[in-house]
Amino acid sequence: GDSVTQMEGPVTLSEEAFLTINCTYTATGYPSLFWYVQYPGEGLQLLLKATKADDKGSNKGFEATYRKETTSFHLEKGSVQVSDSAVYFCALGNTNAGKSTFGDGTTLTVKP
Amino acid sequence: SQTIHQWPATLVQPVGSPLSLECTVEGTSNPNLYWYRQAAGRGLQLLFYSVGIGQISSEVPQNLSASRPQDRQFILSSKKLLLSDSGFYLCAWNRGLNQPQHFGDGTRLSIL
Numbered sequence: 522g523d524s525v526t527q528m529e530g531p532v533t534l535s536e537e538a539f540l541t542i543n544c545t546y547t548a549t550g551y552p553s554l555f556w557y558v559q560y561p562g563e564g565l566q567l568l569l570k571a572t573k574a575d576d577k578g579s580n581k582g583f584e585a586t587y588r589k590e591t592t593s594f595h596l597e598k599g600s601v602q603v604s605d606s607a608v609y610f611c612a613l614g615n616t617n618a619g620k621s622t623f624g625d626g627t628t629l630t631v632k633p
Numbered sequence: 634s635q636t637i638h639q640w641p642a643t644l645v646q647p648v649g650s651p652l653s654l655e656c657t658v659e660g661t662s663n664p665n666l667y668w669y670r671q672a673a674g675r676g677l678q679l680l681f682y683s684v685g686i687g688q689i690s691s692e693v694p695q696n697l698s699a700s701r702p703q704d705r706q707f708i709l710s711s712k713k714l715l716l717s718d719s720g721f722y723l724c725a726w727n728r729g730l731n732q733p734q735h736f737g738d739g740t741r742l743s744i745l
Contacts, residue, residue: 553731564639564723564736565677572731610676614731619665619684621727621734625676 523548527611527624534631540598542627544585544611547592553614554578554587554594555621558607565610568596601631635660639724639737647745652697652711654740656724659705664726666707667734668699671721683707719744 528543546554553572557565569578574589583598594611611624636659646652658664668680679692681699689699696715700708707724721741725734 553733555733557736562739562741564739565725565734567733567735570733614733619727619729619732619734620667620679620682623677628674 523622525611525613525622525624527627531628534601536603536631536633537600540601542596542609544594545592546613548613555612556585556596557610560607603631603633606631637726637735637737639740643741645743646714648716649713652714654709654722656707657705658726667725668709669723714744716744
């Protein structure tokens with residue numbers, strides 16, 4: 522079945538550092554890929570998405586490229602801020618009733 | 634624009650008491666609806682999903698049930714809560730295959 526594997530956390534960075542959170546997937550068909558962000562005590566928010574191979578999703582300085590050859594969708598940001606501290610979830614869309622498959626989440630803490 | 638509402642935001646219940654959590658979506662019709670549970674510091678566990686009124690699919694056997702009495706209303710219930718039902722409950726919706734999900738703000742449920 523479909524699965525998503527995320528880089529284990531927690532990840533701690535200093536402000537303005539470069540961020541990479543790795544995500545790889547296993548899926549049948551051609552799923553869309555998503556990154557969500559969850560701030561403490563809140564629900565998940567869609568951060569960015571990509572719908573086909575080589576698409577790059579971007580939002581708020583974050584980027585991720587849909588790599589079919591390596592089945593990856595790594596999240597990157599060039600310069601993180603304290604306000605980026607949150608839990609990040611990688612997910613893929615399914616063809617079964619719109620369900621998504623989520624990774625376990627990666628906790629990011631950015632220190633000033 | 635579409636919005637999703639969940640209530641209550643927090644709930645403290647004794648073991649053995651009943652539960653009713655409600656979720657409503659505005660600004661769209663015939664959404665797919667989902668209930669998730671998130672244990673502290675953990676990923677998402679899909680509990681139920683629904684593709685239409687009265688249509689409920691259960692992902693894991695448990696002490697909970699779900700109902701969809703109206704197109705944009707999704708209810709999570711229990712007749713007798715267990716300690717293990719504690720957690721953060723999230724409702725979400727999307728429009729179908731390969732689409733991102735949109736989450737409510739969640740309900741923090743504590744069982745005493």
